[in-house]
Amino acid sequence: MTELKNIKNTVNENVSSVKLDNGLTIILVKKDGFSSYFAELAVNYGGSVLNYKIDDKNFSIPEGTAHFLEHQLFTNEDGPCEEAFSEMGASPNAFTSPSMTAYHFECSRNFYENLATLINFVSKPYFTAESVEKERGIIAQEISMSQNRPSYRLYRNFLNSLFERHEISSAVLGTVESISEVDAELLYRVHSHFYIPSNMLLTVCGDVEIEKVIETVETAKLSAKGHIPEPVYSVEESIRPFRRETYETADIAATQLLFGCKLKDLSPDETHLFEYASFLGLNAVFGPTSDFFYENYNAGLFRSSFALSLDTGILSAPYLTFSCESQKPEELLANFTKELERVKLKGVKEEDFRRCLNALFGRELHSLDSFYDLSYALSSDFFKGLSYLESFELFNKINVSDINNFLRLIEPEHLCVAQLNPKE
Amino acid sequence: MEIRKLELGPGIRLTAVSSDKFKSSRFSVSMLSSLDSETVNAHALIPRVLLRGSKFRRNLTEISRYSDELFGLNVSSLSRKYGEKHGVGLAASFTDAIYLPEGYVAKIIDFIFELLLQPATKGGLFLPEYVESEKSKHIEALKSIKNNKELLAYFNFLSSMFEGETYAINHHGDIEGCEKLNYISLSKAYKKLLTFSKVELFYCGSLSSDELMFRLMMPLAGLPRAKRIDIPETNILYAPPREDINFCFEKADTTQGIVYLGFRIGEYFKTADLASLRVFNTFFGSSISSRLFKNIREKLSLCYEIYSSYDRFKGSFFIFAGIDFDKFELAKNAILTEIQAVADGEFSDEELSMAKKVAYSDLLSVLDSPGKLESFFLAMNLSGKDAQPHEFAAACMEVGREDIINIASSLRLDTVYFMTSEENK
Numbered sequence: 001m002t003e004l005k006n007i008k009n010t011v012n013e014n015v016s017s018v019k020l021d022n023g024l025t026i027i028l029v030k031k032d033g034f035s036s037y038f039a040e041l042a043v044n045y046g047g048s049v050l051n052y053k054i055d056d057k058n059f060s061i062p063e064g065t066a067h068f069l070e071h072q073l074f075t076n077e078d079g080p081c082e083e084a085f086s087e088m089g090a091s092p093n094a095f096t097s098p099s100m101t102a103y104h105f106e107c108s109r110n111f112y113e114n115l116a117t118l119i120n121f122v123s124k125p126y127f128t129a130e131s132v133e134k135e136r137g138i139i140a141q142e143i144s145m146s147q148n149r150p151s152y153r154l155y156r157n158f159l160n161s162l163f164e165r166h167e168i169s170s171a172v173l174g175t176v177e178s179i180s181e182v183d184a185e186l187l188y189r190v191h192s193h194f195y196i197p198s199n200m201l202l203t204v205c206g207d208v209e210i211e212k213v214i215e216t217v218e219t220a221k222l223s224a225k226g227h228i229p230e231p232v233y234s235v236e237e238s239i240r241p242f243r244r245e246t247y248e249t250a251d252i253a254a255t256q257l258l259f260g261c262k263l264k265d266l267s268p269d270e271t272h273l274f275e276y277a278s279f280l281g282l283n284a285v286f287g288p289t290s291d292f293f294y295e296n297y298n299a300g301l302f303r304s305s306f307a308l309s310l311d312t313g314i315l316s317a318p319y320l321t322f323s324c325e326s327q328k329p330e331e332l333l334a335n336f337t338k339e340l341e342r343v344k345l346k347g348v349k350e351e352d353f354r355r356c357l358n359a360l361f362g363r364e365l366h367s368l369d370s371f372y373d374l375s376y377a378l379s380s381d382f383f384k385g386l387s388y389l390e391s392f393e394l395f396n397k398i399n400v401s402d403i404n405n406f407l408r409l410i411e412p413e414h415l416c417v418a419q420l421n422p423k424e
Numbered sequence: 425m426e427i428r429k430l431e432l433g434p435g436i437r438l439t440a441v442s443s444d445k446f447k448s449s450r451f452s453v454s455m456l457s458s459l460d461s462e463t464v465n466a467h468a469l470i471p472r473v474l475l476r477g478s479k480f481r482r483n484l485t486e487i488s489r490y491s492d493e494l495f496g497l498n499v500s501s502l503s504r505k506y507g508e509k510h511g512v513g514l515a516a517s518f519t520d521a522i523y524l525p526e527g528y529v530a531k532i533i534d535f536i537f538e539l540l541l542q543p544a545t546k547g548g549l550f551l552p553e554y555v556e557s558e559k560s561k562h563i564e565a566l567k568s569i570k571n572n573k574e575l576l577a578y579f580n581f582l583s584s585m586f587e588g589e590t591y592a593i594n595h596h597g598d599i600e601g602c603e604k605l606n607y608i609s610l611s612k613a614y615k616k617l618l619t620f621s622k623v624e625l626f627y628c629g630s631l632s633s634d635e636l637m638f639r640l641m642m643p644l645a646g647l648p649r650a651k652r653i654d655i656p657e658t659n660i661l662y663a664p665p666r667e668d669i670n671f672c673f674e675k676a677d678t679t680q681g682i683v684y685l686g687f688r689i690g691e692y693f694k695t696a697d698l699a700s701l702r703v704f705n706t707f708f709g710s711s712i713s714s715r716l717f718k719n720i721r722e723k724l725s726l727c728y729e730i731y732s733s734y735d736r737f738k739g740s741f742f743i744f745a746g747i748d749f750d751k752f753e754l755a756k757n758a759i760l761t762e763i764q765a766v767a768d769g770e771f772s773d774e775e776l777s778m779a780k781k782v783a784y785s786d787l788l789s790v791l792d793s794p795g796k797l798e799s800f801f802l803a804m805n806l807s808g809k810d811a812q813p814h815e816f817a818a819a820c821m822e823v824g825r826e827d828i829i830n831i832a833s834s835l836r837l838d839t840v841y842f843m844t845s846e847e848n849k
Contacts (some may be wrong), residue, residue, distance in 0.1 A: 011447070026789050031445070032445070033425075033443075033445040034445060034791075034792045035788040035789065035791045035792055036785070036788060036789040036791075036812075038791045076522060076613040080713040080718070080722060082713045082717075082718075083713055083778065085712075085713075085784050086711065086712070086713035086778035086779070086781065087774070087777070087778055087781070088781065089780075089781030089782055089784055090785065091711065091712070091782060091785065091786065092712065093712075106785070106789060107785050108784065108785040108788035108789060108817075109781075109784075109785065134725045135721075135725075137725040138537055138721065138722075138725055138727075139728070141680070141727050141728035141729075141746065141747070141748070142729075144679050144680045144728075144746075144748075144779050145679075145680050145728055145729060145746050147679045147680075148573050148574070148678055148679045148680050148746075149572065150571050150572075158688070234734040250571075250677070251570065251676065251677035252568070252569035252570065252571040253564065253569075253570055253571060254564060254567070254568065256571075287488075288484070288486075288488040289485060289488040289489045289492055291485070293484075293485070293488075294483065294484060294485040297484060298484075298557065300557070300560065300561075303509040303561050303565065303568075325564070325568065327564075355490060355492045355493055358492055358493055358494075358495045358496065359491070359492035359496040360496070361495060361496065361519075362448075362494075362495035362496020362497070362518065362519040363496045364448060365447045365448065365495075365523060366448035366496070366517060367494075368447050368521070369446050369447050369448050369793070369794070370793075371792075420673075423677075
């Protein structure tokens with residue numbers, strides 16, 4: 001076991017981390033005075049991993065496998081794990097993102113017993129042909145439910161148009177066809193490859209003792225060590241979109257617009273700066289405080305929100321998105337491009353930068369109140385080789401030149417536009 | 425954590441939760457009136473117009489810029505339904521005083537009241553251009569409900585089940601009613617709302633209640649108040665208002681069948697305690713060890729999403745399921761069989777014990793979230809109850825088998841709603 005170390009931060013959080021002999025890292029955020037406890041066991045394996053290699057041996061798996069595995073792990077040899085949690089008053093859940101899978105629970109009592117249950121069910125798979133078949137039906141319903149949501153369809157269309165080959169455009173849920181290829185044998189294999197302690201992170205939030213957490217984890221015994229699989233992504237993509245535009249119709253009231261672009265590959269060291277610069281730059285130029293927002297909102301070009309985001313889940317495929325509901329998407333896009341060109345020449349003003357920096361600080365600080373958000377940020381950054389809480393130091397370092405440098409990376413001709421239009 | 429409830433004037437109640445454990449604070453102003461088709465559109469629109477401009481920050485940009493300067497203050501409009509009462513107003517999340525420079529909390533509270541009580545006006549009336557702009561955006565939002573088929577199904581189900589009752593009114597308003605509003609009618613509605621509504625103020629943050637009251641004294645002096653403010657209580661029907669079950673089938677462009685079953689809780693609701701209802705809902709359909717989740721989703725593999733909910737003000741109980749189009753009868757019958765089984769006492773003590781423990785934990789988690797604390801105390805205040813989360817949690821642990829059996833036996837099926845695809849027969 002490595003020495004327990006405190007993670008320094010500027011936001012009054014009492015955080016420590018330790019790496020166990022089996023390779024599992026634990027991060028504890030000690031929250032005095034809170035009534036609940038939260039633990040998340042995350043695996044560095046998500047829905048975008050369709051190809052990987054271990055010791056130069058290559059493997060391919062169907063779209064939707066990571067998510068299928070997440071569903072299946074909730075049942076082990078003793079039956080559904082939900083009951084074991086409920087008996088101890090805990091509420092468990094799980095999610096699969098493009099880059100990771102995470103299992104978590106919240107409770108107000110019996111924390112260590114629940115932690116043992118979490119580790120047990122994640123590390124002891126039990127799949128049968130029957131249980132896989134039953135889960136396939138449930139997941140098919142989940143896929144159907146997602147397709148009922150226009151925003152999901154738009155997002156899928158956008159990613160499939162923006163990327164030609166990169167696996168980030170694959171559907172985390174998979175498709176009804178792709179999940180038909182998943183069977184118990186495949187799930188066992190994938191589990192044994194990815195669900196190894198050195199490829200996982202345990203995050204704990206609450207008023208708990210790290211020594212007892214370690215003792216619980218060591219008693220529960222995670223699976224044996226193994227070589228960490230290396231995801232293989234189709235990285236050789238042009239910075240230009242695969243298709244510039246994509247349109248679909250649906251039974252909706254007004255056009256839903258989603259546009260954005262790929263950005264250059266990121267190294268872990270530059271990721272936080274890039275994330276901050278994108279938030280600050282995009283908000284200063286296009287956010288609610290900008291002249292662009294004011295003019296286009298008043299002109300009725302979008303309804304209430306103009307959402308901006310940078311996705312850095314997979315560092316080889318970062319991308320920017322802008323989304324809104326608009327009655328006049330062409331006019332809005334033309335105004336966007338014009339504003340982008342203007343700001344690339346003139347730059348963001350220092351006062352706008354300072355104001356957005358205040359807002360970003362508040363937003364990031366607020367997210368520390370949510371155990372779920374905090375654990376997600378810690379896990380997501382950990383798997384990229386970063387420390388989330390250290391990112392707060394950037395508030396004293398970032399400057400307006402960083403913002404302007406970021407904005408100059410966005411080229412209008414690199415934009416990909418997805419529209420979901422109302423049926424006539 | 426110190427929790428205080430204080431009357432600050434006629435019909436004005438403050439619930440203050442003082443705690444230094446959070447990094448964000450929450451402050452909300454909810455103005456409550458009867459849910460009424462005559463006023464619902466104006467009341468739903470007023471908060472949107474208030475966020476367009478104030479006396480000192482005349483437009484959206486100035487408001488947004490000032491909010492950013494205040495370290496990410498986020499003020500949003502509220503329109504919520506509590507049985508047959510309508511609560512509208514403003515809710516703000518902001519960086520806690522501990523992390524703000526000196527004097528910023530005072531600025532934030534003053535600004536929220538500036539937005540609420542000193543809107544941008546001309547000749548004492550809302551600016552026509554702001555009203556028209558927000559009206560049009562609100563109408564677009566109402567039209568966009570059809571984008572989300574689950575939400576569309578929910579509203580249509582409520583309209584069908586509660587047809588002729590006040591509860592059927594959509595608290596976001598309706599397109600036709602909203603179109604009739606103008607800056608004069610909205611300004612009059614705003615003044616009435618300020619004067620005749622009951623006001624619930626909620627704060628959670630590191631200020632003590634005394635400090636908070638000191639901060640609120642001046643802004644509240646600007647709130648006009650009637651001498652007497654009465655809002656009728658929700659009209660509860662203990663049995664369906666018709667002899668037969670109300671079946672409502674609807675076709676839409678949907679990829680999944682959407683089922684809603686609506687029940688009146690029945691005679692039990694006359695003496696029901698909130699803890700029993702909470703545990704029953706957890707036990708029957710709102711947790712992953714519930715009967716619906718275990719038996720309909722996991723054993724029968726009929727759906728991905730299935731859950732139950734209840735309205736503590738109206739005495740109604742709802743079940744939602746997303747299913748294959750051809751599984752409607754199967755799903756409906758399986759759900760009704762589950763209710764009957766519970767009414768017949770066919771469940772173990774362990775199942776009930778699990779539900780109680782989950783409800784207990786869920787309620788204690790309320791203490792760890794400013795947003796959950798606000799929802800909890802507002803609902804408690806409007807139910808006329810004074811319990812705190814840990815007291816309510818303890819009451820859940822006292823719920824017995826007979827309470828669960830009595831609730832299940834008392835449920836009266838009122839409405840069966842099914843949204844299916846255009847192609848499906």
